[in-house]
Amino acid sequence: MTQPAIKVEGLWKEYVVGRAQQAHGTFYDLLANTMKAPFQRLRNLGGKTDEVDRFWALQDINFEIQPGEVVGVVGSNGAGKSTLLKILSRITSPTKGRVEVRGRLASLLEVGIGFHPELTGRENIFLNATILGMRREEIAQKFDEIVEFSGVEHFLDTPVKRYSSGMYVRLAFSVSAFVEADILLIDEVLAVGDRDFQKKCLGMMGDVARGGKSVLFVSHNLTALRNICSKGLLLNNGHLNHVGNIDDVIHKYSSSRTESSELSIHLIEDSTSRIARVVRVEIIPQNMDSGKSIYISSPFRIDVLIEVQDSESDVGVYLHCHDSEQNRVFSTGSFFNPILCGMNLKKGFHKLQCNVPGHLLNDGQYSLDVILLKDRHEILVSESSLIGFYVHDESLGVEGWNWRANGVIRPRLEWTTEYIAQPLAIPSI
Amino acid sequence: MLDWRELWAYRELLWVLTTRDIRVRYKQTVLGASWAILRPFLTMVIFSVVFGQLAKMPSDGLPYPIFVYAGLLPWTFFAAAISSSGGSLVGSSHLVSKVYFPRLIIPLSSVGSGLVDLMISTGILLLMMVYYGVGWSLNLLAAPLLLLFVLFTALGVGTLLSALTVAYRDFTHVTPFLVQIWMYITPVIFPVSLVPEKWQWLLYLNPMTGLVEAFRSAFLGKPFDLTGIGTSFAIAMALFIVGVAYFEKVERRFADII
Numbered sequence: 001m002t003q004p005a006i007k008v009e010g011l012w013k014e015y016v017v018g019r020a021q022q023a024h025g026t027f028y029d030l031l032a033n034t035m036k037a038p039f040q041r042l043r044n045l046g047g048k049t050d051e052v053d054r055f056w057a058l059q060d061i062n063f064e065i066q067p068g069e070v071v072g073v074v075g076s077n078g079a080g081k082s083t084l085l086k087i088l089s090r091i092t093s094p095t096k097g098r099v100e101v102r103g104r105l106a107s108l109l110e111v112g113i114g115f116h117p118e119l120t121g122r123e124n125i126f127l128n129a130t131i132l133g134m135r136r137e138e139i140a141q142k143f144d145e146i147v148e149f150s151g152v153e154h155f156l157d158t159p160v161k162r163y164s165s166g167m168y169v170r171l172a173f174s175v176s177a178f179v180e181a182d183i184l185l186i187d188e189v190l191a192v193g194d195r196d197f198q199k200k201c202l203g204m205m206g207d208v209a210r211g212g213k214s215v216l217f218v219s220h221n222l223t224a225l226r227n228i229c230s231k232g233l234l235l236n237n238g239h240l241n242h243v244g245n246i247d248d249v250i251h252k253y254s255s256s257r258t259e260s261s262e263l264s265i266h267l268i269e270d271s272t273s274r275i276a277r278v279v280r281v282e283i284i285p286q287n288m289d290s291g292k293s294i295y296i297s298s299p300f301r302i303d304v305l306i307e308v309q310d311s312e313s314d315v316g317v318y319l320h321c322h323d324s325e326q327n328r329v330f331s332t333g334s335f336f337n338p339i340l341c342g343m344n345l346k347k348g349f350h351k352l353q354c355n356v357p358g359h360l361l362n363d364g365q366y367s368l369d370v371i372l373l374k375d376r377h378e379i380l381v382s383e384s385s386l387i388g389f390y391v392h393d394e395s396l397g398v399e400g401w402n403w404r405a406n407g408v409i410r411p412r413l414e415w416t417t418e419y420i421a422q423p424l425a426i427p428s429i
Numbered sequence: 430m431l432d433w434r435e436l437w438a439y440r441e442l443l444w445v446l447t448t449r450d451i452r453v454r455y456k457q458t459v460l461g462a463s464w465a466i467l468r469p470f471l472t473m474v475i476f477s478v479v480f481g482q483l484a485k486m487p488s489d490g491l492p493y494p495i496f497v498y499a500g501l502l503p504w505t506f507f508a509a510a511i512s513s514s515g516g517s518l519v520g521s522s523h524l525v526s527k528v529y530f531p532r533l534i535i536p537l538s539s540v541g542s543g544l545v546d547l548m549i550s551t552g553i554l555l556l557m558m559v560y561y562g563v564g565w566s567l568n569l570l571a572a573p574l575l576l577l578f579v580l581f582t583a584l585g586v587g588t589l590l591s592a593l594t595v596a597y598r599d600f601t602h603v604t605p606f607l608v609q610i611w612m613y614i615t616p617v618i619f620p621v622s623l624v625p626e627k628w629q630w631l632l633y634l635n636p637m638t639g640l641v642e643a644f645r646s647a648f649l650g651k652p653f654d655l656t657g658i659g660t661s662f663a664i665a666m667a668l669f670i671v672g673v674a675y676f677e678k679v680e681r682r683f684a685d686i687i
Contacts, residue, residue: 015685089528091529091684092685107529109528110523113523113527114528116449118456119452123449127445127446127449130442130445131524133530
């Protein structure tokens with residue numbers, strides 16, 4: 001049997017948060033605490049322990065990755081995904097446990113690490129690639145490919161501070177895409193650039209995945225994960241909940257998010273862009289009885305509260321709705337309304353509302369992806385399965401019919417009847 | 430302790446980061462790299478007027494301008510090296526928290542990027558020696574050793590300060606102050622002979638004293654004070670070991686606390 005590329009055994013990572021860290025924040029405090037330490041220790045002997053806020057970011061993680069396996073890491077914000085990648089790439093050290101890595105490892109936790117605004121595109125390619133662990137000859141060898149992929153040939157000798165944000169990001173990604181390594185750790189690198197470039201990046205990542213490298217891929221983009229990865233790890237509050245086939249892992253993840261039956265979600269961190277961010281997403285049933293549940297007949301409203309941070313930008317909300325089998329049921333954008341299309345939103349908070357009529361969805365679990373777009377094509381924020389909701393079945397009140405009407409949607413269609421006196425008058429087909 | 434082999438494996442990164450600092454330093458300046466010549470030269474002129482002409486500071490029988498310039502050479506390098514490496518880790522927090530490499534590379538490259546300026550200002554000194562008719566002596570052969578000496582001194586203090594700054598931001602204020610005070614206890618503008626003989630050993634506890642004196646001996650042909658220089662060298666080495674050892678000890682925590 002071949003040796004695993006990555007082997008993780010009993011991995012724990014603890015962060016000290018709040019008081020303890022503040023207490024050692026300044027040199028003066030350190031001196032003061034050192035003076036107090038003997039007394040504190042005496043007190044601790046008496047059974048009193050100093051209170052320290054500790055937080056386990058990862059708890060007892062065990063898994064192996066074989067050479068050539070492409071593994072997606074799934075979990076909600078704060079589940080420990082980034083911490084795991086940071087430990088595997090040796091940026092931070094584990095509190096307990098062992099990590100064995102066989103082969104050359106490159107971590108792509110961010111694009112364009114070390115890019116210096118004053119340096120030219122050419123200089124930054126060498127700088128960034130060296131930081132990612134490539135040798136000089138390797139960079140020289142791949143240089144033309146990197147430049148071609150990025151599409152910034154004409155600006156190679158221009159300082160990158162004069163690049164447009166799109167060019168900058170394309171160049172940054174391109175270096176990452178050509179990194180030479182046996183094992184790649186990738187964190188959300190894909191959430192950059194306009195949609196065309198994202199597509200190109202995804203294709204590139206697919207090629208990398210098929211190229212025999214071991215890849216560990218953290219992303220909120222479930223579609224990308226499903227396309228690229230074969231295996232998945234599901235992290236939840238620092239625990240490894242499930243290891244297995246990527247489809248199973250995604251299914252478990254989506255249902256765990258919708259089961260929480262929360263109808264509103266607040267975003268505090270993540271999902272930030274300099275231009276706009278999603279603050280809150282709410283699903284509000286519009287029943288007559290104003291209950292909390294959504295029935296097949298209930299119209300409901302999707303409220304997306306966004307904060308526009310750039311003074312005047314054409315920001316729009318785009319939604320994908322998936323059922324529990326991950327079929328896309330519908331997609332809709334605020335700019336589908338001609339009045340909202342091309343409208344510049346001023347700086348501040350805006351609530352964008354989407355009215356979904358009753359008698360549209362069948363009963364079951366649904367989840368929404370929320371995407372913020374600038375000028376209808378540049379992705380600012382993309383959050384998959386951000387919020388889930390359940391559509392409850394309700395009795396049709398039809399005597400003698402006790403079954404569910406199958407299908408992805410359950411529209412209320414009109415039925416009529418007409419008496420026909422002479423059937424022969426109808427031309428037969 | 431220190432993993433020399435790993436450090437060697439990352440030598441290209443050290444080179445790239447050092448050259449980056451050098452390239453960026455004079456970008457978008459009108460005078461460009463001539464700043465590397467102007468700065469030490471103007472400092473020398475000002476010091477010569479203030480301390481040489483007005484304060485009549487003794488200079489061991491040498492013309493004051495060349496006396497003070499020979500002392501400024503290692504001092505300017507040292508001061509720039511510890512100021513820039515002190516804040517180097519915090520300034521590179523985006524690197525430290527996003528990618529792995531031996532962290533020592535960062536303060537090393539900060540110190541290394543000052544070498545070009547040191548070379549340029551040494552060139553000016555050689556020209557000044559011709560102008561003032563100070564003969565080139567065999568003592569000049571010690572110059573490469575002195576280069577190592579000044580590098581190790583700057584590295585020791587620089588790594589120590591950079592690691593301390595990560596944990597205690599107080600050191601962003603301490604470092605500039607330290608540089609200022611340190612200059613007064615280093616015989617840059619005054620000769621060691623100004624201090625009563627029985628107290629001179631105290632001055633040599635400062636590694637920079639030995640260095641400045643050694644530079645003057647090498648370039649200006651004064652005999653080497655081996656006891657004094659040796660004391661300073663031993664202390665510089667001790668500082669280097671302490672600096673790197675402390676750095677290595679806290680290195681693992683950098684990404685979590687930076």
